[in-house]
Amino acid sequence: MPAKEALSVLIAEDGAVDRLLLAQIVRKQGHRVFTVENGEQAVKLFVEQRPQLVLMDALMPVMDGFEAARQIKALAGETLVPIIFLTSLNEEEALVRCLEAGGDDFMAKPYSAIILGARIRAMDRLRRLQATVLEQRDQITRHHNHLLNEQRVAKAVFDKVTHSGCLNAPNIRYLQSPYALFNGDLLLAAFTPSGNMHVLLGDFTGHGLPAAVGAMPLAEVFYGMTAKGYGLVEILREMNAKLKRILPVDMFCCALLLNLSFQRQTVEVWSGGMPDGYRLSAEGEMLSCLSSCHLPLGILCAEHFDDSTETLPLQEGERLFLLSDGVADTCNEQDQLFGVDRLGEVLTGNRDVERLFDEVHQALARFGGRPRDDISLLDIRMLEPQCQLAPAVVYSDGLHGAPLEWSLRFELRDQSLKSLNPVPYLLQLLQEIHGLRAVTGALHSVLSELYSNALEHGVLGLDSRLKCDAQGFAQYYHERNRRLSGKVEGCVSIALRVEPHAAGGRLMIEVRDSGAGFDVERVLSSPVKEQAFSGRGLNLVRRLSRDARWLDGGRRACVEFAWEVQA
Amino acid sequence: MSEHRIDQKVLSDLQEVMEDGYLQLLETFLEDSEHRINQLHGAKDASELGMTAHSFKGSSSNMGAAALAELCRQLEERVRQQPLCGIEDLIHRIDLEYLEVQRFYQGERERVSAG
Numbered sequence: 001m002p003a004k005e006a007l008s009v010l011i012a013e014d015g016a017v018d019r020l021l022l023a024q025i026v027r028k029q030g031h032r033v034f035t036v037e038n039g040e041q042a043v044k045l046f047v048e049q050r051p052q053l054v055l056m057d058a059l060m061p062v063m064d065g066f067e068a069a070r071q072i073k074a075l076a077g078e079t080l081v082p083i084i085f086l087t088s089l090n091e092e093e094a095l096v097r098c099l100e101a102g103g104d105d106f107m108a109k110p111y112s113a114i115i116l117g118a119r120i121r122a123m124d125r126l127r128r129l130q131a132t133v134l135e136q137r138d139q140i141t142r143h144h145n146h147l148l149n150e151q152r153v154a155k156a157v158f159d160k161v162t163h164s165g166c167l168n169a170p171n172i173r174y175l176q177s178p179y180a181l182f183n184g185d186l187l188l189a190a191f192t193p194s195g196n197m198h199v200l201l202g203d204f205t206g207h208g209l210p211a212a213v214g215a216m217p218l219a220e221v222f223y224g225m226t227a228k229g230y231g232l233v234e235i236l237r238e239m240n241a242k243l244k245r246i247l248p249v250d251m252f253c254c255a256l257l258l259n260l261s262f263q264r265q266t267v268e269v270w271s272g273g274m275p276d277g278y279r280l281s282a283e284g285e286m287l288s289c290l291s292s293c294h295l296p297l298g299i300l301c302a303e304h305f306d307d308s309t310e311t312l313p314l315q316e317g318e319r320l321f322l323l324s325d326g327v328a329d330t331c332n333e334q335d336q337l338f339g340v341d342r343l344g345e346v347l348t349g350n351r352d353v354e355r356l357f358d359e360v361h362q363a364l365a366r367f368g369g370r371p372r373d374d375i376s377l378l379d380i381r382m383l384e385p386q387c388q389l390a391p392a393v394v395y396s397d398g399l400h401g402a403p404l405e406w407s408l409r410f411e412l413r414d415q416s417l418k419s420l421n422p423v424p425y426l427l428q429l430l431q432e433i434h435g436l437r438a439v440t441g442a443l444h445s446v447l448s449e450l451y452s453n454a455l456e457h458g459v460l461g462l463d464s465r466l467k468c469d470a471q472g473f474a475q476y477y478h479e480r481n482r483r484l485s486g487k488v489e490g491c492v493s494i495a496l497r498v499e500p501h502a503a504g505g506r507l508m509i510e511v512r513d514s515g516a517g518f519d520v521e522r523v524l525s526s527p528v529k530e531q532a533f534s535g536r537g538l539n540l541v542r543r544l545s546r547d548a549r550w551l552d553g554g555r556r557a558c559v560e561f562a563w564e565v566q567a
Numbered sequence: 568m569s570e571h572r573i574d575q576k577v578l579s580d581l582q583e584v585m586e587d588g589y590l591q592l593l594e595t596f597l598e599d600s601e602h603r604i605n606q607l608h609g610a611k612d613a614s615e616l617g618m619t620a621h622s623f624k625g626s627s628s629n630m631g632a633a634a635l636a637e638l639c640r641q642l643e644e645r646v647r648q649q650p651l652c653g654i655e656d657l658i659h660r661i662d663l664e665y666l667e668v669q670r671f672y673q674g675e676r677e678r679v680s681a682g
Contacts, residue, residue, distance in 0.1 A: 017596045017626035021581070024588055059621055110577060110628045113584050 007124060008032045010051035012042035012068060013086060014060040018109065022055060022086070025113045029120065039063030043071045046081075053123055054083045055107070058098060066101040073102035080130035082123035086111075151182055151209075158212065162219045165190035166197065169389055171381040175357045177326075183374030184211030185324050186253075188219055190226040193427060194444035195262065195389065198226045198235070201274065201322050201378055202255040202297075214253055214298075217242055229424040229444050232259045232268055233307045236297070240305045243298030252298040256290065256322055260314070263385050263445060263540055266473075267314045270307070272296045275325050276340070282317035284350050288470070290320070308481045313470055314382040321347065324376040327360065330369035338367050353379065404433070404505050407497040417455060417488050423447045426494065435504050435563030442544040443561065449537040450511040450557050451492065456480055458515025458555065459490035490514035506546075506562040517553035524550075572667050577631030593676045596630050597669065604665060607642075607658055616654075617646040623661075632668045635661070 009031045013019040023033045034051055036042050040063040042056065054072060058065040069083050085098040085106040098106055104126070105119055167174060167189045176187055184204030191197055200222055204211040218239055225235045236257060243253055254273030261267070269290050271277070277290035294306050314320070323343075330338040346363045350356045357377050383389070408429075410422055427444055430436050436443060456462045460483045466476040495510040523538060542548045547560040585592050603623040610616040624639035638661045645654060 015622050015626050016599045017592065018629055020588070020592055020595055021585070021629055024585055024592075028584060059618065061618075109625045110631070113580065 005124070006030050006032060007053050007120070008034070008049065008051040009120070010042060010045055010049070010054045011035045012037075012039065012054065012060065012065065013057040014038055015057070018057070018086070018111075022111060022116075025111060025116055026055070026120070028113070029117050031120070039065055039068030042068045043075075046072045046075060052081065052127065053120065054081060056083050056085055056103070058085050058087045058094065066097055069098075069101040069103055078130075078134055080127045082127055084119055084123060154209070154212070155182070158215060161216060162186065162188060164219075165223060166389070169197070171197075171383050171389070172199075173353075173357070173379040175375075175377040177375050182209065182212050183207050183326075184214075184253075185326075185374050185376045186215045186218065187376055187378060188222050190223050191389065192226055192259075192444065193229045193440045194448060195387075195441045197258075197260040197262075197380075197389070198222070198232070199258040199260065199378070199380060200255060201324065201376060202253050203274065203324050203374075203376075204253045205251050205296075207374075210251070214243060214247055214251065217246060218253065218297075225424075229427045229448075231421060231423075231448075232257055232270055232309050234421055234424075236270055236307045236309075237302065237305065240297045240300065240307075241302050244301060247298050252296040254292075254296040254325075256292075257309075258320065258380070259309075260380065260382065262383050262387050262389075264537065265313060265315055265382060265385060266311050267320065267382070268309045268311045270294065270309045275323060275328055277320055277322040278347060279312065279314065280319045280321055280347070282315075282319070284319075284347070284353070286344070286347060287318070288312070290322075309477075311473055311477045313467075313473055316382050316384045318382050319353070320378075320380045321356070322378040322380075323360075324374060326375040327364070327377070330364050330367070330375075332368040332370070338364060338369055342367065405499050407495065409493060409495045411491055411493040413491040414488055417459060417490070417492065418484055421451075422494060423451055426496065430496070430507065433498065433505070433507075433563075436507060436561065438563075439544075439561060446541050446544050446559055447494075447509070449541050450509065450559065451494065453537065453557070454492040454511050454513035454515070457518065458513025459488065459492060460484065461515060501562055502564075504562065504564040506560060509559045509561075510556065511559075512552075512556045515555060517555040520550040520554045523554075572632060572634055572664070573671055574631035574633055577629075581631070590676065590679045593672055593679065596626060597672055597676070599626060600665060600669065604662065607661065613646045613649075613651060617643050620646065627668070630668075630672070632664075635664045635668050638664055 009026050011019060011022050011026065011033060013022060013035070014037050019035050019037070023035050027033050034045055034049060036045050038060045042054070042065075043063070045051070046054070054069075056065040056069055060068075065085060069085075072081060072083065082104040083102060085103045087094065087098065087106055087108060095106060104123060107116060107119060165188055166172070167187065169189065172189060174187060176185065177183075184202075184206060186200065186202035186204070188200040188202075189197060200218075202215075202218060204214050221239050221242055222235060225238060239255075247253075252273075256269070256271040256274040256277055259268040267279075269277075271290055271292040272294035273296035274292050276292075279287040279290060281287055293310075300306075328338055328340050328343055332338075342363060343360070346359050347356075350359055356379060360377060410426065412420060412422065423444070426447055427440070430443055431440060457464055460480060462476060462480055462483070466472045466479075491514045493512045495508075497508040497510075499506060499508075538548075538550070541557070541559060545559045546562050549558045550556070551558060581592065582589050600623070603619055603626075606619040607616065607623075610619060620639045620643040624636050624643060627639060628636035638657065642654070642657050642661065645651075645657060
């Protein structure tokens with residue numbers, strides 16, 4: 001009855017008769033046999049020949065089978081070398097000793113060739129199983145290391161892309177687990193040309209690389225469009241369309257987008273599927289929640305996608321606290337969730353902003369949560385309106401002598417007012433003029449301000465006095481969205497004229513609307529403080545430009561920029 | 568009637584397994600057993616006596632000498648209990664039993680060598 005695979009078998013037995021008989025039985029079964037007469041010889045032969053299986057007499061002179069088994073098991077390490085004790089020991093205690101010394105089985109005398117053959121085959125199965133397990137474990141370790149290395153490389157590339165923004169701005173504090181990206185967490189921040197700050201906290205479905213690949217195109221859209229002066233609505237639409245196009249159906253991205261306007265002291269918010277964010281007072285009191293009211297990005301097609309944002313006042317020193325679902329979803333040993341209430345307690349209990357992230361971590365540890373690597377925390381503070389955070393844009397092209405005498409007129413009528421934001425196009429055109437590049441931010445602010453005044457107060461007839469408190473804000477923007485989604489009638493026209501002037505040139509901007517106009521004298525003469533939220537930003541426009549006037553009962557704004565020729 | 572002292576099933580299995588090595592096995596057993604009998608009589612202490620009884624028990628059971636193996640088992644157990652008085656009687660019974668076994672296997676050896 002030859003075995004499937006011949007094994008090398010060591011027989012350690014002091015009795016000559018038993019040794020002879022056993023060797024013959026095992027040899028007849030097709031195995032290679034080594035015989036020794038005591039434990040010491042058994043250990044020595046094991047070191048030299050590494051037999052795959054051992055038949056070991058328990059009681060032998062010089063060194064007994066128990067000690068030899070212990071030494072052989074230690075030498076074998078992780079490899080399973082089955083040891084079958086040969087014994088006529090009848091006492092339970094002796095059989096226990098065989099097992100404790102590392103024996104895997106025993107065989108009583110007199111030997112039966114059939115039973116011994118079956119035991120050797122059974123032990124061989126175990127031996128192979130162990131070998132397979134070890135091999136697979138090593139393979140898994142190799143794959144794991146390979147994967148970790150790939151992740152390191154990928155992370156370095158992702159970091160370059162995703163951290164190219166302004167996450168290091170002084171008003172942002174954030175904490176991201178080192179490999180959060182590979183759990184689909186994404187954190188982006190960038191300045192708009194006018195010095196506003198766009199922030200995105202995203203969370204892709206799934207884990208690992210599939211969850212991370214969507215981050216690249218999303219970051220590209222976010223940075224590219226923010227730099228060109230697009231607003232949240234356009235960026236959201238583009239992101240949604242892009243993700244919808246490239247991601248498989250079961251993948252999408254929960255996201256919270258912010259547009260922080262330091263000049264207006266407001267924050268514009270869109271949240272799709274993210275956990276509540278919190279608006280906190282300078283002292284850390286909770287003012288309100290930023291709740292998700294949309295589906296995540298990448299689910300709805302363009303026609304059904306809801307891009308409506310919410311705008312809230314945010315005074316200097318007030319903060320927004322955002323986080324990924326890893327915090328509230330942290331589980332403890334009893335499978336309880338950390339939950340929103342415990343998080344709320346941490347937020348209210350916080351006295352020192354600097355320590356908030358630590359306190360969240362400590363609370364998670366106290367709760368007994370298993371550590372997760374997909375926790376992202378973000379704390380953003382509103383700065384004073386005059387802050388100059390945005391770095392000057394550096395242009396790499398060598399353009400000079402751009403045309404200095406031209407004009408254009410841009411007119412938006414009725415339904416086109418709903419969907420087209422002309423500001424980024426006009427801004428890009430104006431950036432061709434070297435002399436204006438230094439004031440790109442101011443141009444973006446002024447154009448945005450004039451256009452939204454013309455659209456919201458002019459064409460849509462919204463009353464800016466609504467925006468006197470947080471409730472009024474919500475009402476104002478709700479009304480704005482309602483009117484925009486209905487039938488829009490009217491027009492806004494923007495005219496730009498560029499001409500040489502003195503040693504440089506100047507730009508005249510004229511924005512007209514078909515609305516009812518406003519009492520220019522009254523608004524301009526009211527105290528600056530009162531204008532802060534509701535003053536149509538007229539003060540801002542005046543501050544940023546060389547000259548600004550409102551004519552035709554407020555229906556026409558004329559603003560002028562000028563520049564000197566640079567050496 | 569020494570053949571009754573040997574388990575015939577064990578005996579036929581031995582011949583089948585050992586094939587050409589059967590004669591060598593018989594010689595080894597006779598030689599080894601002679602040596603064990605001498606050890607039983609010359610043992611200096613209980614432990615040596617027990618060890619010898621244990622080994623003799625193993626080889627005789629493998630050779631189908633069940634009664635001899637049983638006597639060796641009794642001796643192995645007996646030496647663990649002091650005092651050892653009366654143990655000579657047990658050793659004497661082993662001597663007698665072995666003589667029968669020896670006679671059988673010597674006959675078996677002659678049969679095979681002649682064969």
